[in-house]
Amino acid sequence: MKIIDLRSDTVTFPTPEMREAMARADVGDDVMGEDPSINRLQELAAERMGKEAALFLPSGTMGNLAAVMAHCGRGDEVILGNQSHTFLFEGGGIAYLAGVHSYELPNLPDGRLDLQAVRDALRSDDVHYPVSRLLVLENTHNRCGGTVLPLEYMDAAAETAHSLGLSLHIDGARIFNAAVALDVPANRLVQGADSITFCLSKGLSAPVGSVLCGTRDFINKARRMRKHLGGGMRQAGVLAAAGIVALEKMVTRLGEDHKHAQALAKGLAGVDGVIVETPVPATNMVFVHLSDAVKADTKGVVQSLAGLNVKVGVVGSRRYRLVTHYGIEAGDIQTVVEAFRSVLQ
Ligand SMILES: Cc1ncc(COP(=O)(O)O)c(C=O)c1O
Known part of the structure; x- marks a missing residue:
């Protein structure tokens, strides 16, 4: 009996083609820059994001942290959303490991940050304050519902950041979902950004890995940070090989996931006791809650499902x-949909 696991797109298994590519992968010592599969993945990723260079890392969390460390020094400040993954779900690593202070702004319901609020958050040159250094945006925005930050907003945010002397980092764990939803090439979407992390191990189905992209100088710094964080890997070309298949074969099918999410939202909207929060989800995430009429508790419903x-x-x-x-x-x-109906009836 098939288990339908909708907890996350991180539960995906590598495709048969990925497993084959992993078995055949040419490898070398990547800390010495000698893994041909990783080098190829990094070139491909940089090209897909329109940046000079790229760095393969074990996770999106490490990608964002290495990016923050490469942009900021200790005591500097990063402006980010109070619903952002980096603020909520990365173990506070930017404070704990990087010594970077965060200035949280409320995310708008669609995941954007109000750009006037970003301007207002800029610190003046005063010893009482940390130094504002970086703006971080997330696209798609996970906690806000897999929402998409549109192209015009991405351009405006880059312009705002740069006019304030800030760099812009995009947590693009699911940037290809955004690109597919907008029908805009990913490299155009992040054109104004100084750096971007994207994940191979979510909707693109690779087993492990994320890639950080930016200028060559920035990536050289980030490589040093990755080493500090213990993320220098050796013959990890076996992982990169799956990542190459992810980039070459798995991006265009993301639209299917979005269609399935829309069908799911539509179906669940017809189940008594379920309130679908966004009737037409923008990408691959559907958020629902139970109506007051449902007596079962949160966990009970999960267990019954x-x-x-x-x-x-x-x-x-x-x-x-x-x-x-x-x-x-x-x-x-x-x-x-039928499982929800049967559990809540
Ligand atoms: C928006 C976002 N950024 C970063 C990450 C971190 O990725 P990882 O789990 O590979 O550390 C996630 C993971 O779900 C995410 O959703």
């Missing part, structure tokens, strides 16, 4: 996140 081979993520009291991804087929959507 699991008994029907459906797994969903809990993201608050009576609130769930369902993420579509490679491996979830159109037919599974109806199964999930």
Whole structure:
């Protein structure tokens, strides 16, 4: 019996083509810059993002942290959203490991930051304050519902950051979902950004890895930071080989995940007791909560769904996140809707 696991797009398994590529991968010592598969992945990633250079890292968390460390010194300040992954879900690493102070602005419901609020957050030159150094945006925005920050906003944010003397880093864990949803090439979407991290291990289905892209100088600094963080890997070309397949073969199919998310939202909207928060999800995430009429509690519903081979993520009291991804087929959507109906009836 198939388990329909919608907790995250990180649960995806490598495709058969990835497993083959991993078995065949040419490898070398990447700390010495000698892994041909990693070098190829980095070139490909830099090209896809329109940047000079790229760096392969074990995770998106390390990619964002290395980026913050390469942009900022200890005691500098990064402006970011209070719903951002870097602020909420990366263990406070920018404070704990990088000594960087954060200035959190409230994310707008669609994941953007108000650009006037960014201007207002800029510190003046005064010893009482940290030095404002970096603006971080997330696209797509996970906690805000897999929302997409549009092209005009991305351009305006870059212009604002630069006019304030700040650099702009994009946490683009799912930047290709944004690019596909907007039908804009990813490199155009991040054209104004100084750096971007994107993940191979989410919707693109590779087993491990993220890539940080930026100028050659910036990537040289970030490579040093990766080493500080213990992220220098050796014959990790076996992982990069899957990443190459992810970039070459898995981007265009993301639109399928978005269609499945829309079908799921539509189906769940017809189930008594379920309130779908965004009737037409922008990408691959559906957020729902239970209506007051439902007596079952948050965990009880998850357990009952699991008994029907459906797994969903809990993201608050009576609130769930369902993420579509490679491996979830159109037919599974109806199964999930029926599982909710049967649990809540
Ligand atoms: C928006 C966003 N950024 C960064 C990350 C971190 O990626 P990783 O789990 O590879 O550390 C995630 C993970 O879910 C994410 O959703």
